[in-house]
Amino acid sequence: MQVLDGTFPPHVVRLLIDTLRRLGVSPIEFAQLPGLDPDVLQDDLVRIPTETAMRLWQLVTHATDHRQAGLLVADSFPKGHFDSWGYLFSTGENVVQSLHAAGELFPVVTDPGDILRIDEDGSQFVIHYRGGPYQDELPDDITALIDQFVMRSLLRLVNAGQSAPLVPVRLTFAHPTSVPRRELADVFGTSRIEVDAGANTMTLLAADALAPLPNADARLHQILRRHTAMHLEATRGLPSWEDKLHLAIETALSQGTPSLDAVAHRLTVSPRTLQRQLQQRETSWRRELDRARHTLAVRLLHDGRLSVQSIAARLEYADARAFRRAFQRWTGQTPDEFRRAKAAADRFTGPRFALSKAAAAPSRRPRITMPP
Known part of the structure; x- marks a missing residue:
């Protein structure tokens, strides 16, 4: 499965911010680092630049002289923090x-x-x-802190099941650390610890390692694996400037305030700055408002729960006639024609069509050969 290189999920980033x-x-x-918008951090499908996560680790290192900072972060996550991946353990x-x-x-x-x-070794x-x-x-x-965080987190997850x-027989850390071995032994439960060993x-x-787990559930384990794999496939990078703009416009439309001032406020910039950003991208407020309305109109018509009049009001058009004219300009169809075309397509691609084809197919009876 393809995952965006140089990106991090928000799970650990939220721990570091806390x-x-x-x-x-x-x-x-740290608020201005890429990917730390509150809306982004709450979306587990958005991948944050790894550079941002590493900058947060640097801030943790500089903010305290506590040599166990990596271990403290590892001990701070609650049960279920890593969602389905964590329950695989x-x-x-x-x-x-x-x-x-x-x-x-x-x-x-x-x-x-x-x-x-994990490898077998005798x-x-x-x-x-x-x-x-x-x-x-x-x-x-900083790398030593990350090593300690990962190894401590893994032991916590293993022991959660x-x-x-379980007490490890031995631990090695790839890099030197300022944490005394006695303190590491207290955390990991073993005195056989080697640092600066070149490997974790x-x-x-x-x-x-082979003892049956008390909560083992083969069917649930497979479901969790599939769910985690699907989650990974669905991840995406940070929203572009245009994505953020259109989301802000859609929010303003839903609140009945689709003005440049309202959208600029949601984007935490001044109206003048937003105008300048639009000009730099060789576009305009009117054009982007039109694009956002088009995208939202198609989505609402696909959904099918709102009438054309209600969609026109949602998009802040004066009346349904104005919305119909705009939609025909966008697509060459009226909203009603668009819905009828979608309904016809659904009839030929949906499960009911598959069933009707099966029902219409002639039944084949086995040929019986009579003996001479």
Whole structure:
């Protein structure tokens, strides 16, 4: 499945923003970073630039001298924070099956360049995490925080599906860290920890990794895998300037205030700035309002629940006649003709047509050959 390179999902970004707020960092420090609009952050299908996520990690690092910042972020997410991907850890047959599924779908919670896998090694299984190429440009202290965050998060998710916590046999961290090993041992439950080892690994006994999970559910696990894969396929990049403008216009139309001033206010710019942005893109307010009305009209006519008169009012036309003229200019059809054409197309493509064809097909009786 294709995922946008250089992008991050909003799950971790929201955790980092919550951490910065708890540390007392002013939103002014990060609010202007790409992808941090409140509407964007609440949309789990929008992918945020990885550069933004890394900038937030830098702010976390600079905002506190707490050497366990990465571990604190990992311990802050509530149950269900990672949606269907997180529940893969508790519904698989065992930890190995769960980790295989989570590794295949890892990009749903991180940059697509990151890798998560689990390998068998004799009487043990080793979980491997490797950060993507974007980490090559980060200072070691920030990369170390990310390593600790990921490894601690994985252990939390693995143990969420256990009746009793699993204790790793051994851990390695790719980069040096200022966290004393004693403190790492308290967090991970093992003293066999190596830092600056060139790789991030967590080793489990095979008996633990292959033990049946108490909440294993093969059917639910497959449903969660399909749902997570579909979610990943549906993700998209940040909305363009035009997308934001048209969304603001649609909102203004729904509120009965489709004016340039109202839309500029929603976009948090002055009317003069919005006019200048339109001119820079060689368009105009009237043209973009017309385009937004066209898009919304087609959507509402497809929906079929509103009358033509109601749609005209929703789009702030003086009357249905003015809306009909505009729609015919856009499409060459009146709204009623558009709806009739759609209804005819539905009859030939919908499930009822498939059933009617099956019903109309002549039944074939088996040919009976009589003996001589």
